[in-house]
Amino acid sequence: MLxxxxxxxxxxxxxxxxxxxxxxxxxxxxxxxxYEADEQVILWVNKVGPYNNPQETYNYFxxxxxxxxGHVAHRWGGLGEVLGGNELIDSxxxxxxxxxxxxxxxxxxxxxxxxxxxxxxxxxxxxxFELFIDDLPLWGFVGELQSDKxxxxxxHMLYTNKNxxxxxxxxxxxxxxxxxxxxxxxxxxxxxxxxxxxxxxPTTIPFPRRFxxxxxxxxxxxxxxxxxxxxSFMMVIFLTGLVSMILMRxxxxxxxxxxxxxxxxxxxxxxxxxxxxxxxxxxDVFRPPRSLSLLSAVIGTGAQLAxxxxxxxxxxxxxxxYIGRGAIVTTFIVCYALxxxxxxxxxxxxxxxxxGKNWIKSTILTASLFPFLCFGIGFILNTIAIxxxxxxxxxxxxxxxxxxxxxxxxxxxxxxxTVVGRNWNGAPNNPCRVKxxxxxxxxxxxxxxxxxxxxxxxxxxxxxxxxxxxxVFTSFWNYKVYYVYGFMLLVFLILIxxxxxxxxxxxxxxxxxxxYHWQWTSFFSAASTGIYVYLYxxxxxxxxxxxxxxxxxxxxFGYTMMFCLGLGILCGAVGHLGSNLFVRRIYxxxxxx
Numbered sequence: 038m039l040x041x042x043x044x045x046x047x048x049x050x051x052x053x054x055x056x057x058x059x060x061x062x063x064x065x066x067x068x069x070x071x072y073e074a075d076e077q078v079i080l081w082v083n084k085v086g087p088y089n090n091p092q093e094t095y096n097y098f099x100x101x102x103x104x105x106x107g108h109v110a111h112r113w114g115g116l117g118e119v120l121g122g123n124e125l126i127d128s129x130x131x132x133x134x135x136x137x138x139x140x141x142x143x144x145x146x147x148x149x150x151x152x153x154x155x156x157x158x159x160x161x162x163x164x165x166f167e168l169f170i171d172d173l174p175l176w177g178f179v180g181e182l183q184s185d186k187x188x189x190x191x192x193h194m195l196y197t198n199k200n201x202x203x204x205x206x207x208x209x210x211x212x213x214x215x216x217x218x219x220x221x222x223x224x225x226x227x228x229x230x231x232x233x234x235x236x237x238x239p240t241t242i243p244f245p246r247r248f249x250x251x252x253x254x255x256x257x258x259x260x261x262x263x264x265x266x267x268x269s270f271m272m273v274i275f276l277t278g279l280v281s282m283i284l285m286r287x288x289x290x291x292x293x294x295x296x297x298x299x300x301x302x303x304x305x306x307x308x309x310x311x312x313x314x315x316x317x318x319x320x321d322v323f324r325p326p327r328s329l330s331l332l333s334a335v336i337g338t339g340a341q342l343a344x345x346x347x348x349x350x351x352x353x354x355x356x357x358x359y360i361g362r363g364a365i366v367t368t369f370i371v372c373y374a375l376x377x378x379x380x381x382x383x384x385x386x387x388x389x390x391x392x393g394k395n396w397i398k399s400t401i402l403t404a405s406l407f408p409f410l411c412f413g414i415g416f417i418l419n420t421i422a423i424x425x426x427x428x429x430x431x432x433x434x435x436x437x438x439x440x441x442x443x444x445x446x447x448x449x450x451x452x453x454x455t456v457v458g459r460n461w462n463g464a465p466n467n468p469c470r471v472k473x474x475x476x477x478x479x480x481x482x483x484x485x486x487x488x489x490x491x492x493x494x495x496x497x498x499x500x501x502x503x504x505x506x507x508x509v510f511t512s513f514w515n516y517k518v519y520y521v522y523g524f525m526l527l528v529f530l531i532l533i534x535x536x537x538x539x540x541x542x543x544x545x546x547x548x549x550x551x552x553y554h555w556q557w558t559s560f561f562s563a564a565s566t567g568i569y570v571y572l573y574x575x576x577x578x579x580x581x582x583x584x585x586x587x588x589x590x591x592x593x594f595g596y597t598m599m600f601c602l603g604l605g606i607l608c609g610a611v612g613h614l615g616s617n618l619f620v621r622r623i624y625x626x627x628x629x630x
Contacts (some may be wrong), residue, residue, distance in 0.1 A: 085100055280542060506570060544619060567606070
């Protein structure tokens with residue numbers, strides 16, 4: 038037996054381990070979504086929390102609802118589901134396939150002063166709860182506030198009866214719905230009979246279309262969404278045409294001067310004396326940038342993130358990932374680990390081409406920079422969630438799983454990518470020789486300084502994604518299912534094109550100002566898009582949401598900071614790589630001696 042175990046390849050063991058971690062154990066009927074008549078259908082209770090604070094969620098039984106007797110079955114989902122703050126618990130309600138249930142008692146709920154205070158606080162804060170039947174969600178409010186005719190003396194009313202309406206097609210559940218009634222005033226010492234009913238209704242809707250009821254077509258496919266795509270597309274056409282017309286015309290004139298071989302001495306001296314702009318810095322433009330290791334790391338990480346986003350969007354379009362709980366998060370983590378080779382390849386090649394020697398430091402920085410930035414923010418948020426006792430707190434075992442994925446998949450692939458990048462794409466190939474003594478940079482107008490160019494560079498890319506950010510933010514923070522990944526793909530491609538064009542223009546202006554420090558400027562010029570998105574998130578928080586409290590505010594701005602960091606690094610890398618191709622192109626056609 039020992040010999041057999043040792044003969045299993047290590048990669049296969051890793052695959053089995055990861056598959057086990059990402060699997061969601063369930064009953065056979067729930068895995069294939071097919072039931073026999075009178076077969077038990079489990080109602081899973083998940084979480085409860087204030088409606089206006091989506092991330093502030095707690096265990097369903099943190100409120101004194103009817104608690105199941107004896108052993109309580111838990112359903113632990115995949116990695117993405119746990120990170121999403123889900124903990125499904127069997128309610129033990131007697132629900133059988135196609136069997137109607139008249140009003141039946143769940144339990145008798147007696148409230149003491151503490152429990153009554155809990156329910157009153159929950160009702161005042163508009164607490165909602167989430168349930169699942171056959172992986173289909175149900176939502177409801179704990180209760181409601183009722184005021185008298187004068188609007189005074191609001192009463193806390195607790196819903197005591199749940200009506201489950203389940204539609205089925207043949208042997209599969211298609212739709213689930215829940216209504217509540219029997220509202221009774223919350224009072225200390227009162228006993229409530231908590232009841233439920235179940236009604237089964239046949240339907241002809243096919244199983245593949247059962248999730249469509251959760252999609253808000255009027256919101257996501259509104260005319261403004263189509264108009265925003267058209268507007269961004271026209272911006273791309275205008276911007277690329279402008280860049281082609283202005284830059285190519287200017288460069289063609291510059292090349293014409295350099296190409297003249299039959300000028301007399303006087304004409305040549307006049308051209309040399311009038312020579313200015315980007316041609317004068319040909320001996321310094323390919324000088325290695327400051328903090329080469331850090332720049333290589335962020336460029337490699339940004340290239341990886343660009344590939345990652347494109348891959349996840351394609352998978353979401355093909356596989357409809359929005360249907361599964363946490364499927365997007367799981368896909369994102371797995372794809373991030375598997376695309377780490379790209380970050381190592383791009384970073385290693387760039388570091389080697391610029392004469393970097395300490396490539397191990399560069400590799401470690403590339404593999405750990407973005408993950409550990411997110412880990413640092415996540416650690417703070419997790420501490421807050423633990424303090425509040427929220428389901429948003431990430432369990433220790435889940436953190437170990439994420440660390441194992443990074444240590445045994447992401448980091449080795451980044452290391453492999455660095456080695457390949459250094460050997461295949463690391464030879465210096467600059468069109469112009471770098472001079473020994475750096476050229477002094479003259480003072481220019483304020484609008485030609487790297488700081489201004491960097492800040493202005495992110496405006497147009499932000500403008501191209503502004504409307505889509507509203508839809509993304511609304512879906513994430515306001516309980517809407519984002520499903521229009523075709524729109525997202527178009528916006529992502531537009532963002533890439535606009536970012537490259539704007540950064541090329543900024544780089545050209547900087548070089549014309551005889552400033553050869555274009556590497557970091559091109560990165561920050563594109564990365565500033567993340568700053569504008571973060572500023573927009575502040576506006577969105579105050580004007581479009583009703584969030585409140587330290588917990589939700591911390592999570593909102595913490596998650597948004599992670600998103601904007603990733604967006605900034607992605608755009609910065611795309612802008613730098615585009616500018617790098619542009620700079621090499623223009624200096625390849627001049628005489629650099």
